[in-house]
Amino acid sequence: MLGKATMTTQKPHEAEEDYFAKLEVEKKRKLAEKKHADLQTHEIEAMKEAHQMRCSGCGYQLEPFVFKGLSINKCFHCGGAFLSEEAFRRLCGEDNQFLNLIGEIFQFKK
Numbered sequence: 216m217l218g219k220a221t222m223t224t225q226k227p228h229e230a231e232e233d234y235f236a237k238l239e240v241e242k243k244r245k246l247a248e249k250k251h252a253d254l255q256t257h258e259i260e261a262m263k264e265a266h267q268m269r270c271s272g273c274g275y276q277l278e279p280f281v282f283k284g285l286s287i288n289k290c291f292h293c294g295g296a297f298l299s300e301e302a303f304r305r306l307c308g309e310d311n312q313f314l315n316l317i318g319e320i321f322q323f324k325k
């Protein structure tokens with residue numbers, strides 16, 4: 216289902232770009248899994264305490280909002296916003312081609 220959306224609507228160079236993006240995401244996912252496995256529990260807790268509700272772009276405090284029943288954390292310094300895969304999926308709608316493409320490349324959980 217996810218692959219079908221990319222095959223029917225994209226130009227060849229876009230499909231190639233998506234392919235390489237998927238390879239890059241897979242490489243980074245495996246590296247993140249290894250890093251996580253190497254961390255001790257206290258290191259994970261320290262990271263969470265230092266970074267939770269902080270913007271990944273600029274480090275400012277995020278402000279939580281509930282929009283359409285979904286939790287979205289907004290940075291008023293750089294304009295960034297963070298939402299979970301589930302919230303993104305629900306905002307886009309389940310049969311959205313853009314969502315399917317993004318989900319395929321970035322390995323959204325099924």
Ligand SMILES: [Zn+2]
Binds near residue numbers: 270272293
């Ligand atoms: Zn920010």
